[in-house]
Amino acid sequence: MATFDYQVIIVGSGAGGAMAAYTLTKQGYKVLMLEAGRDYNPKTETPMFKTNAQAPLMGSGNVDKDFGFYDATVDGGWTVPGEPYTTGEGSDFLWWRSRMLGGRTNHWGRYALRFSPHDFKGFTRDGLGADWPFEYEELAPWYDKTEELVGICGTNTGLDDMPDSAEGILQPPPKPRIPELLVSAAAKKLGIATAPMHRAVLTRPKDDRQACFYATPCGHGCSIGAAFQTTTSLIPMAKATGLLTVITNAMAKEVNVDEHGKVNAITYIDKMTKQSHSLEAKVIILAASACESARILLNSKSEHHPNGLANSSGHVGKNIMDSTGVGYGALIPALAGRPKYNEDGHTANHLFIPWWGHQLHKEKLLDFPRGYHFEIGSGFRAPGAGVSGNLDGYGQPLKNIAKQAYGSYVSLSLRGEMLPNEHCYMEIDQNVKDQWGIPVVKFHWQWSEHELKQVEHGLKTARRILETMGASFTKPLPKAEDAILKGGQIIHEVGSTRMGDSSKNSVTNQWGQTWDCKNVFVMDAGVFASNPHKNCTLTIMTLAMRNATWLASQLDKGAL
Amino acid sequence: MADKKNKYSSSKPYQSSLTRRGALKWLGAISTAAAFPALIGCQSSSKKLNTSKGHWPNLSLSPVSANGYGKDPNLIIAPKNVWPRILTTEQLTLVAVLADIIVPREGNVPSASEVKVPDVVDEWVSAPYSRQQADKEYILNILTWLDDESILRFNALFIDVSPAKQLMIVDDIAYNKADLSAEFAKPMLAFARIRRLVLAAFFCSPEGTKDIGYLGNVPIAGDYPGPTDEAIQHLNQVLDNLGLSL
Structure with missing residues (x-):
């Protein structure tokens, strides 16, 4: 790297890292990016129009x-060979990793909802968790800029849990499908509104990305660039400035300091040669994913930083939150045998059920503190291994039942906000190293009553909606503690290096700059002070754009 | 012995679409593994008949030890024949007969075996993954059970008795009913596994996908058109019936 005089090193090429690289290179800074996985090109590698x-x-x-076979994730998933993680006794936690350029943005659901003003002030509202160190109004213009760049389809609804975007930012959403309209009508009867989901999917062309042609699931990746992923947008755009160099297969190990404890380098393992390399660094941005960035900090122990780097507060690895998740579905008899048409659309739900209970919370009418939304699963989908469900019989009668039932199943997936608790955290497992010799993460996890009561409420509500659609149930609702998905399973883990306004109870300031090391920033979901139920990626990118812009201003001033 | 109406029987086995190249590849794998018989395949414990009342084969099956396709397979040209297939010609023929009982030909719509569903079943039960291995346990046992039961009732292998006799057995295990005789409890559960698999493999085939009415996976120029007028009219009727409105 002697020939490339970079000013900033970024670890990670996903939502946060790529947005930071884009922002800095556009402002003329030279950036070196380390990516633990291999290079990946969606234009040539995406399985478009393939059948099961x-x-x-x-x-x-x-x-x-x-x-599934076609999922875009390369060299990742719940397990990564040679790179284990462990869990504490009684803890169930799943950690999704992608080892590829673009990280998890290659397969994410593209749900891109803004957090609301009240989401940033949860502690002020109910005394639980932590407030963010700024107001929604501070972030709103950055949301606009990010949405404009990323390309989001959806509408301004005026609902209190869906802040409006500036005029002209959102692209038109696709028309709703039949089962979604039926959910909408049933929810309306119960006083619950539905709305077009905001998704990072182009319905109008942008830059050199095409508009969606309404085929091929976004989770497979998108060769035409309609579904946002950093590998067809931010990374090539940053590279086009000539100021970004990417090293793939570079597994970051630790951040190094000089004899005064000042950060001056980063060490990574070249996976191809298994050699360790140290790169001098003036400024380091960690954007390796919330728990991987926290792992790097905790593994960066030195005389001046005995508990790991940037960890004088003891909060690195604490405050981990995922989204709560549960699904509930039923066959809707009235939809059986309905007229066929192409329901692929943009391949995820066109309508969803935003959280409707903000006012109820204000009036203290709910026995759980934080909200949730429902995503709708339905449609005439491409047949796969589970197409028939469990049916009786054989022959033509059986086939007719299967064909009648096709497209009449509707499921509601709850995604809810969890609160941080002292039992949900990660530490370094001193007894286990990965194949690169790096000590691994040990997770601890326990849901609290807050999450279980919320899931119970969600299950009851889902059942009422489905019953209003004409579904009938013979079994009682499952218990929340049995039905709730595992920690990490929604892949929205955040908070491991949370931001705040005090170095005593947070790891970074509002700019993602660590309190202890002025030249180390975190720009992934680790900095989230809370985890609103609206999916993290849009806010990761928005914060990275805002905070990388601030970082650039500090470099301009010579403050770093 | 076999009825001449039988499409498949011992004398008319199912022809797998296994390519010569694939077969040679596996032959190599199998001869290597022959030195370590415990590591591969799933030989039924014995050829001895098990035909007592309430019989169940309880085959002792060794786990499949082949490799999967890994964490980074080629998604554009999907790998074929990654693991050796374990079903014998006799078993494949029995699967073909069952598959066509589950999904028979219907006018111009082909039957399950005509779209090579038995090959998908073979790929499935041969795969080294946990879900498939669990299914394999059920499916290989039900295949043996069907022959045992057929011999008990008709003194011939399942594939060699008449379609009517085959259905007499299938009728006993195809329904999860309250008065299900205890002797058919396990066969019923195992039959459900292969039924689900056959239906999926059929509907995944191009002909089955057309038959179920999936109209997607085609690029659309311009905006997504949404529901057809016919679909909207149907919805309006549904809303009326349920007392709902948009």
Whole structure:
């Protein structure tokens, strides 16, 4: 790297890292990016228009490809060979990793909802968790800029849990499908509104990315760039400035300091040669994903930083939050045998159910503190290994039942806000190293009553909506503690290096700059002070754009 | 012995679409593994008949030890024949007969075996992944059970008795009913596994996908058109019936 006189090193090429690289290179700074996985090119590697019959095992998932054969994730998933993680006794936690350029943005759901003004002030509202160190109004213009750059389809609804974007920012959403309209009508009867989901999917062309042509699931990746991923947008755009160099297969190990404890380098393992390299660094941005960045900090112990780097507060690895998750669904008899048409659309829900209970919370009418939303699963989907469900009989009568039932199943997936608690954290497992010799993460996890009561409420509500649609149930609702998905399973883990306004109870200031090391920033979801139920990626990118802009101003001033 | 109406039987086995190249590849794998018989395949414990009342084969199956396709397979040209197939010609023929009982030909719509569903079943039960291995346990046992039961009732292998006799057995295990006789409890559960698999493999095939009415996976120029007028009219009827409105 002697020939490339970079000013900033970024670890990670996903939502946060790529946005930081884009922002800095656009302002003329030279950036070196380390990515732990291999290079990846969606234009040539995305399986567009493939059918499940063309894949092994009808495309179904397994330990090699957890979300199915065609899922864009490369060298990742719930397990990464040679890179284990451990869990404490009684703790169930799943950690999704992607080892590829672009990280998890290659397969994410593209749900891109803004957090609301009240989301930034949870502690002020109910005394739980932590406030963010700024107001929504501070972030709103950055949301606009990010949405404009990323390309979000959706509408301004005026609902209190969906802040409006500036005029002209959002692209038109696709029309809703039949089962979604039926959910909408049923929810309306219960006083609950539905709205077009905001998704990072172009319905109008942008830059050199095409508009969606409404085929091929976004989770497979998108060769035409309609579904946002950093590998077809921010990374090539940053590279086009001539100021970004990317080193792939570079597994960051630790951040190094000089004899005064000042950060001056980063060490990574070249996975191809298994050699360790140290790169001098003036400024380091960690954007390796919330728990991987915290792992790097905790593994960076030195005389001046005995508890790990930037950890004088003891909060690195604490305050981890995922989204709560549970699904509940039913066959809707009235939808059986309905007229066929192409329901692929942009391949995720066109309508969803935003959280409707903000006012109820204000009036203290709910026995759980934080909200949730429902995503709607339905439609005439491409047949796969689970197409028929469990049916009785054989022959033509059986086939007719299967064909009648096709497209009549509706599920509601709850995604809710959890609160941080002292039982949900990570530490370094001193007894286990990965194949690169790096000590691994040990997770601890326990849901609290807040999450379980919320899930109970969600299950009851989902059942009422489905019943209003004409579904009937013979079994009682499952218990919340049995139905709630595992920690980490929604892949929204945040908070491990949270930001705040005091170095005593947070790891970074509002700019993602660590309190202890002025030249180390965190720009992934680790900095989240809370985890609103609205999916993290849009806010990761918005914060990275805002905070990298601030970082640039500090470099301009010579403050770093 | 076999009825001449039988499409498949011992004398008319199912022809797998396994390519010569694939077969040679596996032959190599199998001869290597032959030195370590415990590591591969799933030989039924014995050829001895198990035909007592309430019989269940309880085959002792060794786990499949082949490799999967890994964490970074080629998604554009999907790997074929990654693991050796374990079903014998006899088993494949029995799967073909069952598959066509589950999904028979219907006018111009082909039957399950005509779209090579048995090959998908073979790929599935041969795969080294946990879900498939669990299914394999059920499916290989039900295949053996069907022959045992057929011999008990008709003194011939399942594939060699008449379609009517085959259905007499299938009728006993195809329904999860309250008065299900205890002797059919396990066969019923195992039959459900292969039924689900056959239906999926059929509907995943191009012909089955057309038959179920999936109309997607085509690029659309311009905006997504949304529901057809016919679909909207149907929805309005549904809303009326349920007392709902948009």
